[in-house]
Amino acid sequence: MTAQGGDILAWLETAITRREETARTVGYGRIETGEYLWVSRYLILLDGPNGESKVTTEMPAELAEHIAANDPESVLRRCAADRKLLELHGGRGHGCPAYDYDGDLDEFARFYNHEACPVVQHLAESYGWTAGQTPPTEGDQVT
Numbered sequence: 154m155t156a157q158g159g160d161i162l163a164w165l166e167t168a169i170t171r172r173e174e175t176a177r178t179v180g181y182g183r184i185e186t187g188e189y190l191w192v193s194r195y196l197i198l199l200d201g202p203n204g205e206s207k208v209t210t211e212m213p214a215e216l217a218e219h220i221a222a223n224d225p226e227s228v229l230r231r232c233a234a235d236r237k238l239l240e241l242h243g244g245r246g247h248g249c250p251a252y253d254y255d256g257d258l259d260e261f262a263r264f265y266n267h268e269a270c271p272v273v274q275h276l277a278e279s280y281g282w283t284a285g286q287t288p289p290t291e292g293d294q295v296t
């Protein structure tokens with residue numbers, strides 16, 4: 154891949170840190186849903202300051218489920234898992250599966266310290282990275 158490893162790693166580190174900080178400033182750890190009348194729901198904010206909880210107003214069930222599925226605890230778990238993936242794939246020479254210049258999946262492609270492998274690029278995309286998304290070219294990977 155052609156994205157420079159250092160740039161994307163620094164960008165990704167900042168993006169993960171921001172997401173963690175945002176999750177921590179919510180003030181509640183877990184968010185669950187409760188059934189309201191008919192098909193709507195409300196949120197139950199748990200693990201707040203001093204163990205407090207709070208109930209919100211009614212909202213569409215789909216919105217409530219989405220918020221609960223992305224509560225601060227789950228965001229922090231995801232960020233921690235993403236950091237573990239970066240530890241394995243970011244900023245160090247390693248081998249991992251990648252598409253070659255023909256578009257075929259190679260079971261083993263070597264990436265050097267300065268290169269960002271597809272795992273790092275896909276992680277970055279999940280945080281909003283859009284730069285450097287060019288297809289691989291011949292010579293990018295040594296198998």
Ligand SMILES: [Zn+2]
Binds near residue numbers: 247264273
């Ligand atoms: Zn990798």
